[in-house]
Amino acid sequence: MNSVKLEQKDIQNVIKSLAYKTTWLFVPATKMPLVAKAFNSGADSVIVDLEDAVAQADKAQARAALKSYQDSDDYQPIWVRINQASSAEFAADIELCQQLPNLAGVILAKAEQASDIESIYQTTGLPVIALIESAIGLHNLDAMAGASGIVAFSYGFIDLCNDINVQIGTPAADIIANQIRYQLILTSKVHNLLAPIDTVYPDFSDSEGLEQRAQLWSQMGMSGMLCIHPKQVATVQAALRPSxxxxxxxxxxxxxxxxxxxxxxxxxxxxxxxxxxxxxxxxxxxxxx
Known part of the structure; x- marks a missing residue:
């Protein structure tokens, strides 16, 4: 059981180790055989998802599959996206993380409170990436940035737009997205965190649009991007390669x-x-x- 709290210097070492990780690829916990393929895609980090990619009826099965993967010979250190702190699944997710000492870290969905981040860190000893997906989360950004155990922020743009009533796919949404990026970049810099990780690009068949998006967030000073399909990995990495x-x-x-x-x-x-x-x-x- 991994209940030993990491020292602050260890958190800083985690942040340094993530500095050049640009691609973060999601795999549903219900499809654990895809983890090996995700690593083979060249992704810098693989995130096993216990949240949105897993139906409510499959949550327990997904946790069991993740536990079996960690006990297998094929295990490589992965990040795990857990359900939000207010959900009925949160306690079971945390209990699972305590049993997985070799995890790279935890990604907290719909993060809103510094106390939740600190609780995860104290309970599991694992570094935390906070996923901002609501107006409350964005409002509490500075407080969360000071929480023990946090290493970085990312954000879920569709959820955020739904919460603040922004119409996706419009020029207005682009303005809001850049404002969110700027706020995350500034807060992360002030608190010596990893530069933020950009949100997913939903259309995995649009490589040109993905390339433009990657160049945009990179030029703004963000560190990486969440990916939802293996073929996005190479596109993002190529877009970031200097001439x-x-x-x-x-x-x-x-x-x-x-x-x-x-x-x-x-x-x-x-x-x-x-x-x-x-x-x-x-x-x-x-x-x-």
């Missing part, structure tokens, strides 16, 4: 800085100073990771 031109420029900037020690210089007529050097170093660290 050869960008890599070449970054290499020359870093080489010049390391060889001369100068804080300000020119490359191809462009002035380079500390922020540009830092950005180039960060780009190369991702490429070489």
């Amino acid at each position: 050869d031109t960008e890599i070449d420029f970054a290499k020359r900037v870093v080489a010049e800085y390391e060889s001369t020690g100068q804080a300000v210089f020119k490359i191809d007529g462009n002035m380079v100073d500390a922020p540009v050097i830092e950005r180039c170093q960060r780009l190369l660290s991702k490429v070489n990771d």
